[in-house]
Amino acid sequence: MTLIRPDLDTLPAYVPGRAIPGAIKLASNEVPLPPTPPVLAAIAEAAAAGNRYPDLAVTGLTARLADELGMAAERIAIGCGSVSLCQQLVQATCREPSDEVLFAWRSFEAYPIVTQIGGATMRTVPLDADFRHDLDAMAAAVTPNTRLVMVCSPNNPTGTVVTRDELERFLAAVGPDVLVALDEAYHEYVTDPAAVDGTALLDAHPNLVVLRTFSKAYRLAALRVGYALGTPEVATALRKVCSPFSVNSVAQAAAIAALDDAENLLAACAEVVTERVRVRDALLAAGYTVPPTQANFVWVALGERTAAFAAHCLDHKVVVRPFAPDGCRVTVSTPEENDAFLAAARSFDG
Numbered sequence: 376m377t378l379i380r381p382d383l384d385t386l387p388a389y390v391p392g393r394a395i396p397g398a399i400k401l402a403s404n405e406v407p408l409p410p411t412p413p414v415l416a417a418i419a420e421a422a423a424a425g426n427r428y429p430d431l432a433v434t435g436l437t438a439r440l441a442d443e444l445g446m447a448a449e450r451i452a453i454g455c456g457s458v459s460l461c462q463q464l465v466q467a468t469c470r471e472p473s474d475e476v477l478f479a480w481r482s483f484e485a486y487p488i489v490t491q492i493g494g495a496t497m498r499t500v501p502l503d504a505d506f507r508h509d510l511d512a513m514a515a516a517v518t519p520n521t522r523l524v525m526v527c528s529p530n531n532p533t534g535t536v537v538t539r540d541e542l543e544r545f546l547a548a549v550g551p552d553v554l555v556a557l558d559e560a561y562h563e564y565v566t567d568p569a570a571v572d573g574t575a576l577l578d579a580h581p582n583l584v585v586l587r588t589f590s591k592a593y594r595l596a597a598l599r600v601g602y603a604l605g606t607p608e609v610a611t612a613l614r615k616v617c618s619p620f621s622v623n624s625v626a627q628a629a630a631i632a633a634l635d636d637a638e639n640l641l642a643a644c645a646e647v648v649t650e651r652v653r654v655r656d657a658l659l660a661a662g663y664t665v666p667p668t669q670a671n672f673v674w675v676a677l678g679e680r681t682a683a684f685a686a687h688c689l690d691h692k693v694v695v696r697p698f699a700p701d702g703c704r705v706t707v708s709t710p711e712e713n714d715a716f717l718a719a720a721r722s723f724d725g
């Protein structure tokens with residue numbers, strides 16, 4: 376007999392990017408700069424009221440986002456990071472072990488984990504030869520048991536985007552009875568005009584839910600706050616399955632302050648957009664396979680050489696994120712840090 380459900384033994388662990396003292400961390404797609412001074416001030420002020428429970432309904436941040444996005448507040452659900460919202464989506468849609476969550480693979484490593492925690496069945500469809508979502512194949516993989524589809528654009532870890540046309544065709548193909556979650560954690564880095572912007576499709580598609588986060592461009596990864604946009608019905612369901620008070624008051628204050636300072640924070644994304652082209656071009660010139668990226672990271676397709684490449688980078692004091700046996704994801708950072716990575720990549724002869 377065991378006290379714990381036996382299937383947890385097969386649960387894949389979420390592997391955080393390693394933080395090694397003295398090494399450059401390019402493993403978690405964070406921004407290397409700290410929160411800006413007004414955001415730090417808001418964090419300190421909120422921390423001073425840390426003896427009080429946070430606002431359960433996350434009223435202030437919800438209202439602010441509603442204003443920002445021109446959407447009714449009842450269509451917004453805030454979560455303890457968008458990873459938590461992914462898990463809430465599974466909990467809100469799946470109840471039977473036969474209920475299916477469909478996603479591309481390789482994609483965000485949290486999707487298999489939250490699916491299994493939710494007791495649902497996962498179905499995956501391989502990325503195409505260009506490391507992109509194969510949405511036609513995904514539409515064909517929808518069954519009467521499919522409850523939720525996760526679409527990640529830009530895709531973590533390959534950086535490729537789904538176009539608006541592709542997503543509209545996909546939504547038409549799957550029909551209104553399957554919830555489609557578009558995970559746009561890297562939305563602020565997207566410059567391709569053909570790329571999908573989920574917010575533009577929400578009104579026409581009640582079965583679409585868009586996920587965004589303050590962890591990346593807004594520099595608040597440690598504070599854990601993300602949000603979902605959908606119909607009032609979907610947002611209400613997400614709130615129902617949310618662990619109470621999981622969006623803490625410091626995170627709420629920081630996110631509002633980050634929105635106030637968005638101009639500053641988003642301006643810093645422009646350097647990453649320039650650098651990601653330079654990093655990719657240098658890798659291509661060195662003979663690597665690297666798909667075009669619309670995020671703040673590049674995907675180096677290394678196959679069986681993945682672990683050796685990551686170890687070699689570590690020898691050069693650069694921490695990348697290996698996903699054996701497919702490749703390494705490397706965050707695009709400042710020019711200096713990117714140069715350190717490129718020097719390591721050039722000297723790899725695995």
Ligand SMILES: *Cc1c(COP(=O)(O)O)cnc(C)c1O
Nearest residue numbers: 456457458483531560588590601
């Ligand atoms: C980083 C990331 C998130 C954000 O996670 P948080 O829980 O908000 O920190 C969500 N989805 C993808 C694909 C990501 O890469």
